[in-house]
Amino acid sequence: MDENDIIEIDLIIQAIHLKYGYDFRGYSKASIRRRITNMLTKAGFDTYASMLHALLIDETLFNSLLKEITVNVTNMFRDPEVYRAIRQTVLPALKGRSPLKVWNAGCSTGEEAYSIAILLSEAQLFPVYQIYATDIDEQVLKEAKDGIYDLKKIKDFTSNYQLSGGLESFSDYFTAKYDHARISQQFREQVVFFNHNLVTDSTFNEIDLILCRNVLIYFGSELQNRVFKLFWESLSPGGILCLGSKETIMFSDFADRFEALDPTNKLYRKK
Amino acid sequence: MGYQAVVIGASTGSFQALKIILPYLSSDFSLPVIIVVHRHRHSNTNFEHQLSQFSSIQVLQAEPQLPISGPSIFVAPPNYHLLIEEGRTFSLSLEKPVHFARPSIDITFETAAQVYGSGLIGVILTGANEDGSYGLTEIKKKGGVTIVQSPESAAVSEMPTAAINRSAPHKVLAVEEIGPFLNTLDS
Numbered sequence: 452m453d454e455n456d457i458i459e460i461d462l463i464i465q466a467i468h469l470k471y472g473y474d475f476r477g478y479s480k481a482s483i484r485r486r487i488t489n490m491l492t493k494a495g496f497d498t499y500a501s502m503l504h505a506l507l508i509d510e511t512l513f514n515s516l517l518k519e520i521t522v523n524v525t526n527m528f529r530d531p532e533v534y535r536a537i538r539q540t541v542l543p544a545l546k547g548r549s550p551l552k553v554w555n556a557g558c559s560t561g562e563e564a565y566s567i568a569i570l571l572s573e574a575q576l577f578p579v580y581q582i583y584a585t586d587i588d589e590q591v592l593k594e595a596k597d598g599i600y601d602l603k604k605i606k607d608f609t610s611n612y613q614l615s616g617g618l619e620s621f622s623d624y625f626t627a628k629y630d631h632a633r634i635s636q637q638f639r640e641q642v643v644f645f646n647h648n649l650v651t652d653s654t655f656n657e658i659d660l661i662l663c664r665n666v667l668i669y670f671g672s673e674l675q676n677r678v679f680k681l682f683w684e685s686l687s688p689g690g691i692l693c694l695g696s697k698e699t700i701m702f703s704d705f706a707d708r709f710e711a712l713d714p715t716n717k718l719y720r721k722k
Numbered sequence: 723m724g725y726q727a728v729v730i731g732a733s734t735g736s737f738q739a740l741k742i743i744l745p746y747l748s749s750d751f752s753l754p755v756i757i758v759v760h761r762h763r764h765s766n767t768n769f770e771h772q773l774s775q776f777s778s779i780q781v782l783q784a785e786p787q788l789p790i791s792g793p794s795i796f797v798a799p800p801n802y803h804l805l806i807e808e809g810r811t812f813s814l815s816l817e818k819p820v821h822f823a824r825p826s827i828d829i830t831f832e833t834a835a836q837v838y839g840s841g842l843i844g845v846i847l848t849g850a851n852e853d854g855s856y857g858l859t860e861i862k863k864k865g866g867v868t869i870v871q872s873p874e875s876a877a878v879s880e881m882p883t884a885a886i887n888r889s890a891p892h893k894v895l896a897v898e899e900i901g902p903f904l905n906t907l908d909s
Contacts, residue, residue, distance in 0.1 A: 452836060479786075479813035481805040481833040486817065524816040668786055668802075668814045675787075697799060697814050702787050 452488065459499035460487045463506065470507055473587060474650045475520065477674030483520065490519040517588050522669065523559040526607065527566045529664070530696055531614035534566060536716040537660075538616050541691050542574050544712075544720075545659050550579035554658045554685065556649060557666035558584035561595030561634075561642070562608070567662065568638040569624060573617070583656065585647035595644050598634035600625075605632050649678050654685040661686060664717075665695035672703070679705040686721040693718050724909045725867070726841035727790065728753050729834050731827030731857065733760040733849025735877025737769075739897050740847075741776055744795070746901020749778040751908050753843070754792040756784065758830045760823045760851070761800040770797050784812045798825040806834040821853040831857025840865030843907055845900065846891075847871045849881030855888040862889055867907065869893045869900060 452460075464483065468474045475483050487499075494516055496502040506513050528534045545551060551571070555564040564584035571580050586592050600608070609621045625632040647655065649666065661682050667675050682692055683705055692709065694700065694717040700709050709719040732739060736759045747755070761769065774781040777795060782788075784796040790810045798804035802814040804825050820826035827846070831854065834842055844861035846854045848871060862868045868891035873879035875896040886894060895903055 452832070457836075479805070479807055481807050481836065482813050482815050485805070485815075485829070485833070489817070522815065522817050524818075665816055668816070671807075672787055697786060697802060699785075 452484065456499060457484065459503065460484045463487055463499060463503050466503055466507055467513070471510070471513055472651070473517070473648070477650065477671050477677075478669050479671050482669055486520045486522070490516045493519050514590065518590060521586075521588050521591075522665075523588075523591055524665070525559045525562045526604075526611060527562040528608065528611035528615045528617070529563060529566075530716075531611045533693065533696070533716045533718075534570065534611075534615035536713050536718060537567075537693065538570055538574065540713060541660060541693070541718060542570065542576055544689075545691065546576050548659050548687070549577065550581055551577040551660070552656060552658045552687075553580065553582045553660045553662070554656075555582065555584040556647070556661060556663040556682075558586050558595055558644065559591050561598060561644065562600075563662060563664065564595065564642045564644070565598060565634050565638050566612075568641045569612075569617070571641075572638070573619060580641070582642045583658075584642050584644045586644075587646065587648045589646060592644050592646060596639070598639050599631050600634070602627060602630045602632050649681065650674060654681060656685070657687045658685045659687050659690045660693070661690070662693045663695075664693065665698070667698045668695060676704045679703050683708055683721060688721065690721045691718060692721070724841070725753055725843055725907050727792075727834065727838050728755045728843045728845065728904060729831055729861075730755065730757045730845040730847065731759075731831060731849075731854040731881075732757070732847035733823070733851050733853065733878070733881055735848035736760075737772070738877060739871065740773060742897050743901045743904075744773065744777040744779075746905060747777065747779055748905070750793065751779060751905065752792045753908055754790050755779070755795045756790070756798075756804075756806070756830065756834065757795060758798040758804060758825050758827045760825070760849070760853070773797065786812055786814050788812050798830065800825075803829045805829060806837045808837055810837065821851055823851065823853050827854035828857040832860045835860040835864045835866060838866065842866035843869065843904065845869045845871075845904075846882055846885040847897070848876035848878050850878040851881055852884035854881060855885040858885050858891060859889040862891070867892050869895060869903065871900065872896050
């Protein structure tokens with residue numbers, strides 16, 4: 452990447468914002484620039500300038516490349532010890548909320564949202580609950596709604612589930628067909644997937660538990676503050692925020708508006 | 723303006739090499755040292771703590787938003803790529819592994835070269851992988867100093883050999899010469 456490449460990459464980020472409304476300008480620069488470079492390689496353009504032009508005139512191309520910019524790495528019961536803490540500490544602390552409302556922000560292909568659905572079903576602490584799961588990418592939202600996963604991944608999911616303290620027969624939660632497994636209808640009905648952009652959209656409901664894991668690592672500090680404000684406004688009194696294992700609220704403007712419930716597992720409670 | 727940061731990339735055999743290099747750096751070595759080593763993704767051993775046993779400089783795990791300043795040694799956390807941002811802070815990414823590695827030495831080196839330009843010192847040590855040779859080339863291209871551990875002094879020679887072949891580094895040094903040489907660059 453030389454100086455001119457950087458100028459052209461930044462122009463692409465501007466153009467995507469102006470044309471399609473996706474605002475990546477507040478993302479961590481080194482990181483987003485690298486992913487635009489990945490996009491160039493993937494799409495096979497020789498120059499950033501030619502890709503810029505193609506992106507402007509071809510929305511289908513843009514939609515197909517959006518996945519390269521948003522990192523979609525996820526897993527069921529990712530970081531099992533966090534799910535163990537949610538099972539043992541968070542859900543009992545929220546007992547009595549009815550309906551309990553959970554928001555998985557940046558849900559990608561739905562694995563973590565379904566993990567929460569499984570936890571809530573097993574906990575039997577809440578007679579009524581609603582899980583909202585949001586992302587900016589329509590393509591991953593569609594995959595999330597389908598809830599169909601490669602059979603090869605199920606082994607990993609199962610081991611995470613067991614490490615998180617799950618005691619049921621995990622395979623009962625899926626219907627396997629050929630080389631895929633689909634999460635049962637019961638859980639698919641409990642999660643509402645929709646498009647929501649943390650950078651530009653506002654609060655949509657009062658929430659008791661927000662899971663936003665490995666999204667903020669891609670955001671610059673100003674943008675992180677915006678998102679923490681959004682979460683603070685969305686959380687009910689005493690509501691809980693769960694971040695990714697390398698994310699913290701402690702360096703943000705909102706540090707004193709949350710208390711650390713379990714800092715190792717990145718669980719924070721709204722004061 | 724003198725040098726502003728050191729990046730070190732290593733894989734198999736890294737601990738033994740760092741155990742020789744780091745004690746040479748005195749507690750007033752002013753440049754921040756950023757170390758990227760390939761570790762197992764579920765690695766729970768406290769690598770930072772182990773390094774701090776033989777270093778007189780504090781050893782920290784690199785965290786997002788953490789300002790990069792010396793004297794400090796920063797170590798990339800396992801399972802994330804470590805990037806250097808314009809404001810001289812760290813950011814992390816879960817993008818797919820590069821050369822089967824996350825953290826990838828290439829990514830840290832390339833983004834560091836972007837930020838520090840000719841103020842950067844890049845070091846490639848022992849390893850069984852070609853990760854880092856692209857990143858070292860980027861450092862050299864931006865005017866930084868490039869150092870590779872001599873393959874004969876490396877526990878595993880693939881990584882230094884790949885880096886030497888690809889980037890023609892300024893210095894190829896035996897492992898015990900690297901620490902003293904870094905001291906001469908810290909003015």
